[in-house]
Amino acid sequence: MASPYASLKEEAWEANCEIPVRGLALYTWGNVSAFDPRAGVFAIKPSGVPYPDLKAEDMVVIDLEGKTVEGSLNPSSDTPTHLVLYREFTAHDGALVRGIIHTHSTHAVAWAQACMDIPLFGTTHADHIQVPVPCTPYLSKEAVERDYEKETGDLIVDHFRAGKLNPDEVSMVLVGGHGPFAWGASAAKAVYNGAVLEEVARMAYLTRQINPGAKPLPDYIVGKHYSRKHGPNAYYGQTCR
Amino acid sequence: MASPYASLKEEAWEANCEIPVRGLALYTWGNVSAFDPRAGVFAIKPSGVPYPDLKAEDMVVIDLEGKTVEGSLNPSSDTPTHLVLYREFTAHDGALVRGIIHTHSTHAVAWAQACMDIPLFGTTHADHIQVPVPCTPYLSKEAVERDYEKETGDLIVDHFRAGKLNPDEVSMVLVGGHGPFAWGASAAKAVYNGAVLEEVARMAYLTRQINPGAKPLPDYIVGKHYSRKHGPNAYYGQTCR
Amino acid sequence: MASPYASLKEEAWEANCEIPVRGLALYTWGNVSAFDPRAGVFAIKPSGVPYPDLKAEDMVVIDLEGKTVEGSLNPSSDTPTHLVLYREFTAHDGALVRGIIHTHSTHAVAWAQACMDIPLFGTTHADHIQVPVPCTPYLSKEAVERDYEKETGDLIVDHFRAGKLNPDEVSMVLVGGHGPFAWGASAAKAVYNGAVLEEVARMAYLTRQINPGAKPLPDYIVGKHYSRKHGPNAYYGQTCR
Amino acid sequence: MASPYASLKEEAWEANCEIPVRGLALYTWGNVSAFDPRAGVFAIKPSGVPYPDLKAEDMVVIDLEGKTVEGSLNPSSDTPTHLVLYREFTAHDGALVRGIIHTHSTHAVAWAQACMDIPLFGTTHADHIQVPVPCTPYLSKEAVERDYEKETGDLIVDHFRAGKLNPDEVSMVLVGGHGPFAWGASAAKAVYNGAVLEEVARMAYLTRQINPGAKPLPDYIVGKHYSRKHGPNAYYGQTCR
Numbered sequence: 001m002a003s004p005y006a007s008l009k010e011e012a013w014e015a016n017c018e019i020p021v022r023g024l025a026l027y028t029w030g031n032v033s034a035f036d037p038r039a040g041v042f043a044i045k046p047s048g049v050p051y052p053d054l055k056a057e058d059m060v061v062i063d064l065e066g067k068t069v070e071g072s073l074n075p076s077s078d079t080p081t082h083l084v085l086y087r088e089f090t091a092h093d094g095a096l097v098r099g100i101i102h103t104h105s106t107h108a109v110a111w112a113q114a115c116m117d118i119p120l121f122g123t124t125h126a127d128h129i130q131v132p133v134p135c136t137p138y139l140s141k142e143a144v145e146r147d148y149e150k151e152t153g154d155l156i157v158d159h160f161r162a163g164k165l166n167p168d169e170v171s172m173v174l175v176g177g178h179g180p181f182a183w184g185a186s187a188a189k190a191v192y193n194g195a196v197l198e199e200v201a202r203m204a205y206l207t208r209q210i211n212p213g214a215k216p217l218p219d220y221i222v223g224k225h226y227s228r229k230h231g232p233n234a235y236y237g238q239t240c241r
Numbered sequence: 242m243a244s245p246y247a248s249l250k251e252e253a254w255e256a257n258c259e260i261p262v263r264g265l266a267l268y269t270w271g272n273v274s275a276f277d278p279r280a281g282v283f284a285i286k287p288s289g290v291p292y293p294d295l296k297a298e299d300m301v302v303i304d305l306e307g308k309t310v311e312g313s314l315n316p317s318s319d320t321p322t323h324l325v326l327y328r329e330f331t332a333h334d335g336a337l338v339r340g341i342i343h344t345h346s347t348h349a350v351a352w353a354q355a356c357m358d359i360p361l362f363g364t365t366h367a368d369h370i371q372v373p374v375p376c377t378p379y380l381s382k383e384a385v386e387r388d389y390e391k392e393t394g395d396l397i398v399d400h401f402r403a404g405k406l407n408p409d410e411v412s413m414v415l416v417g418g419h420g421p422f423a424w425g426a427s428a429a430k431a432v433y434n435g436a437v438l439e440e441v442a443r444m445a446y447l448t449r450q451i452n453p454g455a456k457p458l459p460d461y462i463v464g465k466h467y468s469r470k471h472g473p474n475a476y477y478g479q480t481c482r
Numbered sequence: 483m484a485s486p487y488a489s490l491k492e493e494a495w496e497a498n499c500e501i502p503v504r505g506l507a508l509y510t511w512g513n514v515s516a517f518d519p520r521a522g523v524f525a526i527k528p529s530g531v532p533y534p535d536l537k538a539e540d541m542v543v544i545d546l547e548g549k550t551v552e553g554s555l556n557p558s559s560d561t562p563t564h565l566v567l568y569r570e571f572t573a574h575d576g577a578l579v580r581g582i583i584h585t586h587s588t589h590a591v592a593w594a595q596a597c598m599d600i601p602l603f604g605t606t607h608a609d610h611i612q613v614p615v616p617c618t619p620y621l622s623k624e625a626v627e628r629d630y631e632k633e634t635g636d637l638i639v640d641h642f643r644a645g646k647l648n649p650d651e652v653s654m655v656l657v658g659g660h661g662p663f664a665w666g667a668s669a670a671k672a673v674y675n676g677a678v679l680e681e682v683a684r685m686a687y688l689t690r691q692i693n694p695g696a697k698p699l700p701d702y703i704v705g706k707h708y709s710r711k712h713g714p715n716a717y718y719g720q721t722c723r
Numbered sequence: 724m725a726s727p728y729a730s731l732k733e734e735a736w737e738a739n740c741e742i743p744v745r746g747l748a749l750y751t752w753g754n755v756s757a758f759d760p761r762a763g764v765f766a767i768k769p770s771g772v773p774y775p776d777l778k779a780e781d782m783v784v785i786d787l788e789g790k791t792v793e794g795s796l797n798p799s800s801d802t803p804t805h806l807v808l809y810r811e812f813t814a815h816d817g818a819l820v821r822g823i824i825h826t827h828s829t830h831a832v833a834w835a836q837a838c839m840d841i842p843l844f845g846t847t848h849a850d851h852i853q854v855p856v857p858c859t860p861y862l863s864k865e866a867v868e869r870d871y872e873k874e875t876g877d878l879i880v881d882h883f884r885a886g887k888l889n890p891d892e893v894s895m896v897l898v899g900g901h902g903p904f905a906w907g908a909s910a911a912k913a914v915y916n917g918a919v920l921e922e923v924a925r926m927a928y929l930t931r932q933i934n935p936g937a938k939p940l941p942d943y944i945v946g947k948h949y950s951r952k953h954g955p956n957a958y959y960g961q962t963c964r
Contacts, residue, residue: 026681027674029606048719077710077718104606106681110688113603114696121354123419124270124345141702148706177699178605192268199267199347205692206351210446214355217418220382224389228318236318237289362836364901365752365827433750440749440829447833451928455837458900461864465871469800477800478771508922509915511847530960559951559959586847588922592929595844596937623943630947659940660846687933 005043005070008036009059012043015099015187020051022195023105030103030194031076034187035086037098040064042086046073077149078102084153085183089167096168099187101194107201108180111135115176118204120216125200126225128171132216133197134163135174156181169230172197246284246311249277250300253284256340256428261292263436264346271344271435272317275428276327278339281305283327287314318390319343325394326424330408337409340428342435348442349421352376356417359441361457362448366441367466369412373457374438375404376415397422410471413438487525487552490518491541494525497581497669502533504677505587512585512676513558516669517568519580522546524568528555559631560584566635567665571649578650581669583676589683590662593617597658600682602698603689607682608707610653614698615679616645617656638663651712654679728766728793731759732782735766738822738910743774745918746828753826753917754799757910758809760821763787765809769796800872801825807876808906812890819891822910824917830924831903834858838899841927843939848923849948851894855939856920857886858897879904892953895920 003009012034019030028051033044043059060071062079064087076082082100089097111118111133118133120126125133136159143151156173159165171193172182180201182193207214229236244250253275260271269292274285284300301312303320305328317323323341330338352359352374359374361367366374377400384392397414400406412434413423421442423434448455470477485491494516501512510533515526525541542553544561546569558564564582571579593600593615600615602608607615618641625633638655641647653675654664662683664675689696711718726732735757742753751774756767766782783794785802787810799805805823812820834841834856841856843849848856859882866874879896882888894916895905903924905916930937952959 026677046720074717074720106685107688109604109606109685110692113685113689113699114693116693121418122350124350138700138703141700144702144706148710177603177703195267203347203350203354205688206348206446207354209450209691210351211355211357217354218379218382220385221379221418224385228389235315238287238315362900363832365832436749444829444832444836447830447928448836450932451833452837452839458836459861459864461867462861462900465867469871476797479769479797508918528961556958556961588926589929591845591847591926592933595926595930595940596934598934620941620944623941626943626947630951659844659944687929691932 003057003070005036005039005041005061006056008034008039008041009043009061010056011099011187012045012059013054013056015101015191016045016054017051018188018191019101019103022191024101024103024191024194024198025105030101030105031078032099032101032187032191033076033082035090035098035100037090037095041069042082044079044082045076046071047076049073078152080147080149081153081156081181084150084157085167085181088153088157089183094168096185097183098185099190100181100183101187101190102179102181103194103198104179105194105198105201107205108174108198109178110205111201112174112176112179118174118201119208119214120222121204121207121214122217123221123225124203126217126222127229128193128196128200128226129169130222130226131165131170133172133174133200134159134165134170136176138176152178244298244311246277246280246282246302247297249275249280249282250284250302251297252340252428253286253300254295254297256342256432257286257295258292259429259432260342260344263432265342265344265432265435265439266346271342271346272319273340273342273428273432274317274320274323274327276331276339276341278331278336282310283323285320285323286317287312288317290314319393321388321390322394322397322422325391325398326408326422329394329398330424335409337426338424339426340431341422341424342428342431343420343422344435344439345420346435346439346442348446349415349439350419351446352442353415353417353420359415359445360449360455361463362445362455363458364462364466365444367458367463368470369434369437369441369467370410371463371467372406372411374413374415374441375400375406375411377417379417393419485539485552487518487521487523487543488538490516490521490523491525491543492538493581493669494527494541495536495538497583497673498527498536499533500670500673501583501585504673506583506585506673506676506680507587512583512587513560514581514583514669514673515558515561515564517572517580517582519572519577523551524564526561526564527558528553529558531555560634562629562631563635563638563663566632566639567649567663570635570639571665576650578667579665580667581672582663582665583669583672584661584663585676585680586661587676587680587683589687590656590680591660592687593683594656594658594661600656600686601690601696602704603686603696604699605703605707606685608699608704609711610675610678610682610708611651612704612708613647613652615654615656615682616641616647616652618658620658634660726780726793728759728762728764728784729779731757731762731764732766732784733779734822734910735768735782736777736779738824738914739768739777740774741911741914742824742826745914745921747824747826747914747917747921748828753824753828754801755822755824755910755914756799756805758813758821758823760813760818764792765805767802767805768799769794770799772796801875803870803872804876804879804904807873807880808890808904811876811880812906817891819908820906821908822913823904823906824910824913825902825904826917826921827902828917828921828924830928831897831921832901833928834924835897835899835902841897841924842931842937843945844927844930844937845940846944846948847926849940849945850952851916851919851923851949852892853945853949854888854893856895856897856923857882857888857893859899861899875901
């Protein structure tokens with residue numbers, strides 16, 4: 001009998017296959033999940049399986065209590081982080097998060113290891129988010145001892161709350177000493193945002209090497225570029241979202 | 242019935258397909274147009290369409306008033322910038338500009354974000370232009386509020402006038418905080434100059450990392466290298482242009 | 483008649499073929515060996531043969547006295563280094579080393595040439611080893627004059643002893659002024675660790691460029707990440723090793 | 724009738740085709756020649772022809788007076804530089820130079836633009852040459868005005884004489900403000916040395932970024948590594964050259 005989650009698993013699988021195509025992770029160092037808010041479940045990559053070996057039916061379906069609803073393989077060890085993010089970031093009306101990616105992409109990791117926000121230097125960045133890419137502090141010793149992956153999710157959520165950041169608009173984050181998470185309106189859009197983050201991280205690194213005193217892009221250009229692609233008067237692409 | 246712009250659209254399409262081949266843009270972050278000065282129109286990439294999905298017939302044909310002459314898709318959101326450049330840079334006898342490219346290529350963007358001209362350090366650069374690659378200041382608040390993409394074109398034109406730069410000789414520019422534009426005697430030549438700019442940007446970045454006090458190439462070598470490839474006594478290639 | 487070492491040679495061959503796939507060496511600048519502790523022999527790449535030309539039967543089988551047991555080609559000139567490492571690192575019960583790789587991968591070589599340990603900045607590193615990647619001093623003049631490649635092995639062994647480093651846990655090293663060696667529970671795992679080392683070297687380089695004062699990852703996160711993948715309570719992957 | 728230079732042209736053609744494979748030049752920014760000392764001629768790439776369009780019969784055969792002996796296309800504009808190097812570097816008994824490459828490979832150009840020798844930091848470098856990669860000063864104004872490409876050859880020859888460098892041992896050079904030339908016992912070996920130079924340039928750049936005070940490799944290791952691959956007691960590879 002066909003799985004009721006077949007299309008969700010297919011979406012998650014396709015998005016995971018995109019990770020090596022976009023050069024976002026070596027070996028198995030990245031995972032994507034796809035979320036169905038009506039069913040209250042997400043499909044995620046199984047742990048430690050190389051991308052070329054993945055099949056859509058290998059995806060593991062998890063509900064928002066963390067229970068495996070379908071699938072015989074171990075889900076990604078980062079599953080509790082995805083779970084927290086879906087639970088917290090989609091708990092309001094009109095929430096947009098439907099996919100999450102975690103990778104160890106090189107330049108994003110370098111900023112995370114430097115424990116620094118990525119400055120907003122140009123329009124490539126402003127086309128996607130209107131603020132520097134936030135970087136959380138390290139997890140505390142207590143949090144690591146309690147429940148590492150769940151606490152990583154809580155750390156991100158707390159950092160967004162403290163900074164008054166809206167996850168429907170700020171679709172990416174660095175976890176200090178660890179690496180990037182990104183999300184979007186679908187699993188494919190999450191991968192896109194993961195690739196954007198890596199490229200923005202690389203450009204910002206180069207910008208500061210060239211000019212250590214480089215200044216942030218003025219606010220009035222940031223706002224213009226963001227609204228070209230997002231919001232009620234967007235005019236980029238063929239259908240305005 | 243066949244379009245009167247079929248070959249112009251074909252030229253624009255082929256040039257756009259070259260963007261990912263040359264690694265000049267992720268996703269849809271770049272566009273090329275091809276200009277026909279006799280017809281007074283240019284063909285440009287439609288907005289937001291991935292390169293592998295592009296077809297020659299998708300190209301949008303625009304006249305110098307900005308009216309869509311042929312094509313059912315939205316043209317690139319950067320169309321008004323292309324329009325200004327064609328109008329201003331080809332308004333004199335013997336004008337050479339027949340193609341324009343805009344991308345977010347990594348190292349060129351880094352210099353644009355650093356708001357710095359790219360110094361002329363070597364013959365790779367001098368083979369193509371005889372001055373540092375110019376970088377405009379940021380657009381002003383007033384300009385952004387008026388008409389962002391058109392004003393980007395005006396900013397480039399004003400910067401060339403103020404600096405007494407000849408667009409028939411200086412075929413590339415950085416827009417401060419944004420990224421590169423380049424042009425040439427055809428759409429293919431524009432892509433070539435876009436790739437030259439990215440490589441020159443990368444080499445100049447590395448040169449200053451190795452030697453922060455690196456000096457510009459002496460003028461007498463600059464002139465020699467440029468005239469090897471350009472001008473009446475050019476002797477590079479099989480037919481001297 | 484079939485070689486008794488056919489499967490060992492096959493393992494070594496497959497691992498050597500992975501070197502160019504992972505971008506770990508130009509031309510012939512890297513070699514992998516596979517060790518069979520019961521037979522007391524290892525199979526290693528022949529010297530100077532390009533990877534695309536390699537065949538499994540070309541692998542040279544060497545015993546722990548350094549005698550060629552099977553094979554008509556010259557073994558890698560680094561064979562005496564492999565030999566010392568197998569002899570010393572597998573001389574205790576429960577030893578895990580079954581494969582060794584040596585390459586000149588770019589970023590690992592850069593740290594080796596800088597004569598510096600690679601700091602442990604993040605979880606990508608901590609997932610694999612719990613300490614900075616150790617870098618030996620240069621070989622002494624006397625050692626070079628005695629027996630260069632054997633002494634390179636002795637240098638690594640002495641450095642591990644002096645630093646109380648356990649080769650079953652610390653699976654990689656830089657030889658000062660030279661480059662990386664890595665090892666693992668199989669030849670394939672050795673290549674994996676060689677690729678990890680190159681990526682960790684690149685990330686640490688970028689981290690310090692971004693933030694010259696970047697701090698090491700706190701110990702409590704290091705321990706947590708390492709034990710996710712290793713040790714009795716590992717929970718990464720499909721079967722916990 | 725078959726050309727008496729068919730095999731020389733074939734050798735030059737194959738070596739030119741290797742330039743894009745090794746990533747040593749964009750577009751047509753590099754050329755290789757193959758030299759036949761008995762015939763006193765060399766075969767070189769025609770000017771401005773893209774590598775994928777090259778055919779063996781397109782190679783242009785030039786004698787040591789600079790006369791075209793065979794071929795209907797214009798030879799590379801760098802032909803007079805190749806000519807000087809063959810004439811000067813092969814004028815003694817036992818001369819080894821049989822092929823020359825010139826490219827604009829990225830990291831080698833960056834050092835040339837920085838006008839700095841590439842320090843000898845490690846064994847990757849010492850495996851190939853025993854001294855820093857020499858960098859000439861800029862060409863003088865008078866030399867540029869006389870005969871640019873010929874004078875570039877003279878500049879290299881003078882720099883080797885002044886520095887008592889032996890071109891049979893030091894197979895690569897940077898021309899200040901311009902880029903790399905390399906050579907070897909065949910056109911293929913010249914390309915190999917061009918690729919070595921690019922990788923050594925990249926590694927040395929990274930080494931100094933990581934440790935601005937990095938020290939040169941001690942002489943006793945330099946000599947050992949060089950003699951492993953070269954000279955009477957070489958023991959690298961399958962047949963010692």
